[in-house]
Amino acid sequence: MKTTLLIAIIAVLAYSANAYCPNLCSGHGTCQPGDVCECYKYEGTTRGDYGVSSAHNSGVTREAWTGADCSLRTCPLAYSWSGATPTGLTNSATLTDTGTAYTFDAVGDQTQLLANFKPGSKVKVGANLGAATVHTIRTSSFLGTTTTVTFYDVPGTTTNIYYGTEEVETSALAAGGSHALLECGGQGLCDRATGECQCFPGYEGEACARSVCPNNCSNHGDCLASNRLAEDASHTYNQAWDNNKHYGCKCNVGYRGPDCSLQECPSDYDPLYGCGGGTCNTGGGTCANDGVSDCATPGYPHENQQRDCSGRGICDYESGVCMCFAGFYGEACGSQTILI
Secondary structure, three states, rough: HHHHHHHHHHHHHHHHHOOOOHHHHOOOOOOOOOOOEEOOOOOOOOOEEEOHHHOOOOOOEOOEEEEOOOEEEEEEEEEEOOOOOOOOOOOOEHHHOOOOOOEEEEOOHHHHHHHHHHOOEEEEEEEOOHHHHEEEEEEEEEOOEEEEEOOEEEOOOEEEEEEHHHHHHHHHHOOOOOOOEHHHHEEEEEOOOOOEEOOOEEOOOOOOOEEHHHHHHOEEEEEEHHHHHHHHHHOOOOOOOEEEEEEEEEEEOHHHHHHHHEEEOOEEEOOOOOOOOOOEEOOOEEEEOOOOOOOOOOOOHHHHHEEEEEEEEEEOOOOOOOOOOOOEEOOOOOOOOOOO
């Protein structure tokens, strides 16, 4: 009888202990001491997190559910579009410039270092915290107690690095972190029922991490990231924080404008040998605007001489047809008539 009563009391106490956690953590977490739910987590970048290298997130876990009873879904993370200078960077280490990277001895185990110094993390670099400037980590590697990082810019002559924990880095609003990880990139609202981002106008993607190309480039161009646009123009734009976040239109041949909605008119050399976008020096010779084009030679092959409608008409960008000034004619208004 006593044994049966003891088992019953234990069962009631166990049930009571579990029952105190709100809604039994909704089946999405475990009930911890103090009747607090610990919500289930996910590892790395498996839920649509954007711009975060999975190679630097091994073992790093983030909450998949939230709320007092773990009934609310979390949304994918992306580096924030905005934010103030990060605070809470209370850890420091002596920084050594190797010429190709920077090394220092950071406190923490491998998992913690992976979280604290992942690409995109914000640190301060300088002689002291008050004079330190914010920099973004581009790459990181770890060997023994030595941490090696590169930045998206050159910090210059430095002596110390100041950094915070992963919690400081990922809590941009609470810690004032600049471009730290936020749900929906800080440019959308998280639908707690589905775990999907509802992006603000002008942003798109699972984590609202990309800007929208205007008017979908009017179906006359490709929507490309800034770094790709620069690459296609034989330039480099890989070290800015927004290099793969801001998108723009690369228009098809024959179209122009921010949304590729303007249809180009034919361009040709000015029949009066004027310079494209400029004027000739008095008496001919070279163009005043570049000092290279030969204004006196008809059809001189220099790009600055080519102008919309030859500079002798106005382009109707809706039709792509030139409206020539009086005394000029032709598809590109490139011919002059003596009949006025």
